[in-house]
Amino acid sequence: YAILSHCWYRDKDEVQFREMEGLISDSVRQMLHERPGYQKILKSCQLARENKLHWLWVDTCCINKDSSAELTEAINSMFRWYDKAEKCYTYLHDVKDNSFPTERKMEDFPADLKGWPKWFSRGWTLQELVAPRNVVFFNHEWQAIGNKKDLAPILEEITCxxxxxxxxxxxxxxxxxxxxxxxxxxxxxxxxxxxxYSLLGLFGVHMPMLYGEGKNAFRRLQLELIRMTNDHSIFAWDRQSAGWSGSVLADDPSLFRDCDDIVKMEPG
Known part of the structure; x- marks a missing residue:
């Protein structure tokens, strides 16, 4: 199967699970066909057929978010699903050029994106970059503009x-x-x-989703990592940052911003 990685449009522009069930109705089908999110699904299906793959998985329409049990299972399984996919089609909707951006372009991407496509600023797309073996990037017009292995040096510059x-x-x-x-x-x-929750797969952690718990979700993740591993780098975050609560646990991943050079040493 193939899998799609993308930035969501506004909810009303995407096609949700419950709406896919209504495609048998001509009126519903016509309404959905006009949405930008439907075009992403259609283009991805065409690519999967070209690659002789029988199935395509898209998060917008393949998860029943009305079911808390299904949502929990999906989030805990997401990394594995991306890892097992034959192809991951990564759609960069804001890249207009017919080549992958190799330098910051502040004029093309807003300042809060640091001069790179929006896809690189989203939490969920981190595991969607790391997990799949075969990632192909596409621009706004669905032209292939590179793959993960060939672009690894520039991707390292963008993502660390x-x-x-x-x-x-x-x-x-x-x-x-x-x-x-x-x-x-x-x-x-x-x-x-x-x-x-978007980090669970990267750490191999499984835990229940409790929407409404706020920042306690990140504390629960850290407690689970402490239980599972003996990696003390979890305590290496920046306590000088504004807003530190006084806890030995970090309140947010942003407190690890300067930890990209903390690496594991081989024994011996």
């Missing part, structure tokens, strides 16, 4: 993720907890809990 992780995966080189947290430091999510 080491090229060897991008090329060979997490199994070949296991980063420290602090280093992984640093990759997420400046990424944003729509809901504060997703700052933690």
């Amino acid at each position: 993720i080491p090229s060897r992780v991008l090329k060979y995966g997490m199994d070949a080189y296991r980063p420290s907890i602090a280093q992984i947290m640093s990759w997420a430091a400046d990424r944003k999510t729509k809901r504060v809990e997703d700052r933690a």
Whole structure:
């Protein structure tokens, strides 16, 4: 199967699970066909067919978010689903050029994106970059503009993720907890809990989703990591940052911003 990685449009421009069920109705089908989100699904299906793949998974329409049990299962399984995909189609909707951006372009991308496409600023897309073996990037017009392995050097510059992780995966080189947290430091999510939930797969952690718990989700993640590992880099975050609550646990991944050089040492 193939899988899509993308930035969501506004909810009303995407096609949700419950709406896909209504496609048998001509009136509903016509309404959905006009949405930008439907065009993403259609283009991705065309690519999957060209690659002789029988299935495509898209988060907007393949998760029933009305079911808390299904949502929890999906979030806890997401990294594995991206890892097992034959192809990951990454759609950069704001890239107009027919080549991958190799330098910051403040005139093309807003200042809060630091001169790079929006996809690189989102929390969920971090695991969607790391997990799949075969990632192909597409521009606004769905022209292929490169793949993850060939673009590893520039992707490392953008994300601070080491090229060897991008090329060979997490199994070949296991980063420290602090280093992984640093990759997420400046990424944003729509809901504060997703700052933690979007990291579960990168750490191999499974835990229930409790939307409404706020920043406690990130504390729960850290407690689970402390229980599972003996990696003390989890305590290496910046306590000089404004807003520190006084806890031994960090309140947010942004406090690990300067930890990208904290690496595991081989014994001996």
